[in-house]
Amino acid sequence: MSTPRITVNGDEVPLTGIAAHTTTLDWLRDRGLTGAKEGCAEGECGACSVLVARPGIDTATEWTAVNACLVPVAALDGQEVVTAEGLGRSTDLHPVQQELAVRGGSQCGYCTPGFVCSMAAEYYRPGRGSTGSGNGGGSTDHEHGPNGFDLHALSGNLCRCTGYRPIRDAAYALGLPADDDGLAARRTSPPPAPATTRVVADGAEFVRPADLAEALGLLAGHPEAEVVAGATDYGVEVNLRGARAPYVVAVDRLPELREFEVGDDAVHLGAALTLTEIERLLAGRVPLLDELFPQFASRLIRNGATLGGNLGTASPIGDAPPALLALDAEVVLTSQRGDRRVALADYFTGYRTTVRLPDELIRAVRIPLPQARLTAFHKIAKRRFDDISSVAVGYALDVVDGVVARASLGLGGVAATPLRALATEEALVGRPWTEPTVREAAAVLATEGTPMSDHRASASYRSAMLGQSLLRLHARTAREEAIA
């Protein structure tokens, strides 16, 4: 294991004097690279956005925007990072910087370097501007530009000054990278391989093992270990609640946790694939998840967040569980004793507790095939995108000859754990998919769980939203039938 080092804006720099929890943002700023800012320290505002060279799907490398405030700098050992300063200088602006500058895309300028990096990631996204590749290619609507720019790329960046219109116009004015663009060329060769890392400071340790076997060995020896993948939750604990885990194991680049397979009887999603990667790899093959992705936090978060992390933290308001519950997903847990599969419905045991043992890792999520034909994901929140749900409902139904043959409903935000709406399922199965049945079932759904009142929503709104959700789904199918 060599001294950790990072390549920042082309310069290789040793990582010295860092603590296990030191964030990439603090490290950059201490080095004088103060372009990236701290606006919230929890991955909500994007003022800290920087680019990281990550394994690509359509090209060897993709420039991926992440929240530098969340990612421990030790996790970037051996990696390549580009900040706003590295994209261009005030005397020689990058095309993204040029468009933002001349169109009034900056006012106070504090959020701007973060916007620049998020926008640059989308600028360099392979296939942008052509049709077919991932979301956004070619289509023009309220969330996509004529140049294929997907506005969701900026959903994790907040601006308090402009009202966003000039930023959108800048994004939609971008052309394709020039032939001599070094960052564009960088995409054709592979990204740096993950380094094996060990940082020990102030009685705490950050470790990136080489492979799964080593990782499981570390977990077996360290029941107190904090397992970190995208750090989108861990980083918040570090920054906002002062959490200082004594032993951190990074698993986000373990190949065994990054497998992807669409088989005959199941879709296998490696637990350390990011949500962005899953979205791109699935390419619409699981429609329910396709509905989930744009509503799951923001692009910046999805570039780091993993299903393993979302299920590992076991938050009752996580967005993936209601969808995965509806899909009858299984969790694959692995340890030195081998693999075991647990139905997701049996996985949660209480508020943020699960059946996972301290020495186990979530290896994968398996979604059985064939999928139900009628699926939906309804998320209720104050803000349309990048918000935490008040209530979320995942639906997977089969309606055969007008009768509900199968119904799986996953709920979030209405109890201490995500849960299946079993009573509602019972009220639906075997009954005709008609308004009277649906009204009855909606009344049942409105009583599922034990919603509470908090700053996001009142208990009565949450209950009402459960019932309304089923009515909304039925109205949609009725409308589709009318159109068909």
Added chain:
Amino acid sequence: MSTLSERPQHAVVGLPLPHESAALHVTGEALYTDDLVARTRDVLHAWPVQAPHAHARVTVLRVAPAYDVPGVVRVLTADDVPGVNDAGVKHDEPLFPSEVMFHGHAVCWVLGETQEAARLGAAAVEVDYEPLPALVTVREAIEAGSFQGAQRHLARGDADAALASAAHVFEGELEFAGQEHFYLETHASLALVDEAGQVFVQSSTQHPSETQEIVAHVLGLASHEVTVQCLRMGGGFGGKEMQPHGYAAIAALGARLTGRPVRLRLNRTQDITMSGKRHGFHARWRAGFDADGHIVALDATLTSDGGWSLDLSEPVMARAMCHIDNAYWIPDIRVDGRIAKTNKTSQTAFRGFGGPQGMMVIEDILGRCAPMLGVDPLELRRRNFYRSDHTTPYGQPVRHAERLEACWSQVLATGDVERRRTEIARFNAAHPHVKRGLAMTPVKFGISFNLTAFNQAGALVHVYKDGSVLINHGGTEMGQGLHTKMIQVAATTLGVPMSRVRLAPTRTDKVPNTSATAASSGADLNGAAIKNACEQILERLARVAAGRLGVSVPDVRFVDGAVRGLSARDERLSWEEVVHDAYMQRVQLWAAGFYRTEGLHWDSEAMYGEPFKYFAYGVAAAEVEVDGFTGAYTLRRVDIVHDVGDSLSPLVDIGQIEGGFVQGAGWLTLEDLRWDESDGPHRGRLATQSASTYKLPSFSEMPEVFHVTLLEKAHEDGAVYGSKAVGEPPLMLAFSVREALRQAAAAFGPAGTSVQLASPATPEAVYWALDRARAGHAAARVDVDGVPADREAPVPAVQGRG
């Protein structure tokens, strides 16, 4: 026409230019206060010890354990204050309190070699508290009679008599929330002490002179021993007008005591839990209308939630009372204003400064009463517009009132409003689960500080021997483009290219005794002061040039870097030549400029006078679509025509209008401050104290179609180059969104449904509103034929939250 507003040909003002720092912004090269830390050696970091009670007495403060934490250098307490232990100008804000007045109040501060050391040191400080009863809501304060500051009374005519004889009288109650500024850059200060003991504080402040004053009085120094500099701010919005002073004072105190630079930067949680916000308000009102829907009388009592100390609550209330009329002629009116004292953060300035809260009341009244009057809400508003022969309730003539009508009719035309309204009606008839609504609302906003003394400004303009120009002025840059405009003003006045002009950071040792950059007045005041300084220099240069050109002094012209006589064919000298000659002739090449706004007078006790130089006008039309299952909505289209006078900088002004509008929409529809109002252990704690719980508008809240037009032929006589202020007024155009949501919610019910809408109109609030409408809620339906029956059956009180 005064010469102040006269604009020369080939003026640099009026050109649509990007922000002067745009290239620095996009590359991350622009420096903000906390970025300086990386360039400063041996900096200490400050961290607060925040109280976990809404109200409590500090009985014991044990700081010794903090010193056991490695890296802790010093704990600052009240005993360390050499001057006055106070962070405000009203002397009611102890910097180190012995009585905790709100949840999160900082009782002392720890300095550490690292932020981590300071944080752990703060956690080690032991404080014993004796909890005291706390008032958390404005209603609790009203019931307890807990008020602070002056109670004001504004009246014209006889509101009671007019209400008694009105054809229709309605009454209601309304409570609406404040707003967190959420500037992306949190409060930050970096203080240093020089070899003579003078204090230099870099601070993210909108009001460097007052920051200087407070630092001086805390340290027991004179003002000339303290210099405050503000490079730029990452947003201010009023939140850095009064609030930075205490933090700057802590940093300065730490620097004085340790001899080392001290950095105090709040993280987001600290910033939200400690700094003041827009005032939430409670309003009780009675409104009378004649048979044609003209407002004949208004009687209202406004109670603002001032939080624990007075801060700017009095002028905020004055502005609220002066804007309860918004754009409408109300012949007989009585408004009472009072400030509740609660155990919350000390609420403060926020873009609009009470104006939005005042307007909220009248716009809510019109939105609710239109269906009950049987008058279309668009027509009801237009019918009540001020005309130019009217005066406001406080006695100021409504000059240029015809611009309301001009903006309104232009929005109607360019927004294609009538056709779209027909289309919306058709859409709504065909869609049981989705409804659309379109609303138009006007803005009339008074420009100038209500307190007349603040309407002054200074500038310092240097012309160097090589012809380059350096300008200083008292205003601060927070993203609003003030510096861009000031460079344009200087280049225009001097007749030189913009590349010859550089602007130096705002510092109190360059221009003293400045007013806050606030009240939208930054460009008006500082622009006029810069123009004044430039004109002094030009006058001297003209004498130098006249001799060489052989023309008389009044005929010398400075255009595009050349100096010539009246005729363009005459000999031309370069600007640099003239400057060089002037130096050789020992002519002063620099000048201090000054400006005071003429014609203002205001009796704050009588609430009478002419406090405003002029009014800014604007009109917005907003169209929304509401989902009947959830109350979720989208903002489909917004059309705005806004009066900025003759724009100094159109790209900047359009940015202010768009940004203000979206910020206003955030306040009215999304941003939801929630305090723990229970009797539990966390009573008084702000529940929404982070970006994940307090949601700002993001891309998804931007109008899908957004047309902003500046009103043409809008020259403002008496303001710099004919321009008008733009910072605050557009925020209030966002009432169109709230009213459009009301329209859409009403469309779920029977025709003529009057909708009560909580504020902010979150999806949940909209859902309950449309659910009541859909249920044909008895109280929501009004028989418009029943003549004065509504007087006996007042509509139920508007609920604060759904």
